[in-house]
Amino acid sequence: MAAVVTGPDAKPAANRRCRFELKKYKAAFKCEVCRVKSYDTGRYRCDHCGKDRHIDCIRLADEIELGPGPNNIFSTSPVFTLFDNPRRGRNSENKKWAKNCLVCGMPIRHYSYHAQTTENKDLNMHPCCAELATFNTNSRVPLELQTGERHSCVWCGKKRPEEASKYGPTDFYCWSYRLTEGKNRIHVHCYTEMVIEALEQLDDDDNIHIVLKRRRSSDRNDLESILREFINIGLNVAGIGFTDIFLDLV
Ligand SMILES: [Zn+2]
Numbered sequence: 001m002a003a004v005v006t007g008p009d010a011k012p013a014a015n016r017r018c019r020f021e022l023k024k025y026k027a028a029f030k031c032e033v034c035r036v037k038s039y040d041t042g043r044y045r046c047d048h049c050g051k052d053r054h055i056d057c058i059r060l061a062d063e064i065e066l067g068p069g070p071n072n073i074f075s076t077s078p079v080f081t082l083f084d085n086p087r088r089g090r091n092s093e094n095k096k097w098a099k100n101c102l103v104c105g106m107p108i109r110h111y112s113y114h115a116q117t118t119e120n121k122d123l124n125m126h127p128c129c130a131e132l133a134t135f136n137t138n139s140r141v142p143l144e145l146q147t148g149e150r151h152s153c154v155w156c157g158k159k160r161p162e163e164a165s166k167y168g169p170t171d172f173y174c175w176s177y178r179l180t181e182g183k184n185r186i187h188v189h190c191y192t193e194m195v196i197e198a199l200e201q202l203d204d205d206d207n208i209h210i211v212l213k214r215r216r217s218s219d220r221n222d223l224e225s226i227l228r229e230f231i232n233i234g235l236n237v238a239g240i241g242f243t244d245i246f247l248d249l250v
């Protein structure tokens with residue numbers, strides 16, 4: 001594919017010359033800018049250093065304005081600024097979870113969009129998660145985003161993914177996608193895990209075979225059809241065509 005980014009344009013700048021080209025793969029990758037493992041089949045790759053970037057992480061804006069967000073949490077349209085690490089002020093009112101991504105809940109290992117609220121809360125987001133929150137390029141938002149933790153996640157079976165902070169407030173932090181009219185949900189993080197798992201199980205005949213351990217309380221048939229549907233949506237968003245999905249709940 002044609003698009004080539006070199007030198008200083010390949011922002012954030014690497015310390016040596018990189019040549020990133022837009023390519024397509026059927027495998028998961030880790031973006032060198034947000035350090036998040038992802039499933040997008042289209043991505044920028046530099047064959048020289050073997051690094052990959054999300055399509056949007058090839059040129060990041062210095063500032064982005066977000067709003068209104070699920071539950072109107074960004075009703076004041078806060079401006080987020082790009083830093084090469086998550087930021088936490090000395091006066092931070094949310095020290096315990098400030099350096100976790102507001103959207104997916106996971107720790108941030110590299111670049112972060114940051115804003116401090118008027119109540120001195122430090123909000124940080126992975127660049128790829130901030131993109132979900134902008135709502136302007138809906139292609140990467142497969143379903144409606146929501147906050148709240150009334151139901152457990154259909155993928156991990158928990159209220160919060162294991163690596164998320166337990167301190168972030170329920171109606172604000174660690175978002176999920178709304179499923180089946182709000183009766184179910186899947187964490188933003190777990191959705192990514194799910195599609196990566198599907199990609200990793202993709203065989204030469206384009207079949208996917210997933211074995212999942214399920215908690216006893218969940219209705220087997222319901223869960224199977226929900227997951228099958230969302231794996232399909234996920235694969236479409238990722239750019240993989242029709243596939244046969246075999247799901248074993250054990
Ligand atoms: Zn390179």
Ligand SMILES: [Zn+2]
Pocket residue numbers: 031032033034035036053054057127128
């Ligand atoms: Zn990225």
Ligand SMILES: [Zn+2]
Pocket residue numbers: 101102103104105106125126129
């Ligand atoms: Zn995130």
Ligand SMILES: [Zn+2]
Pocket residue numbers: 153154155156157158160161186187190
């Ligand atoms: Zn989950």
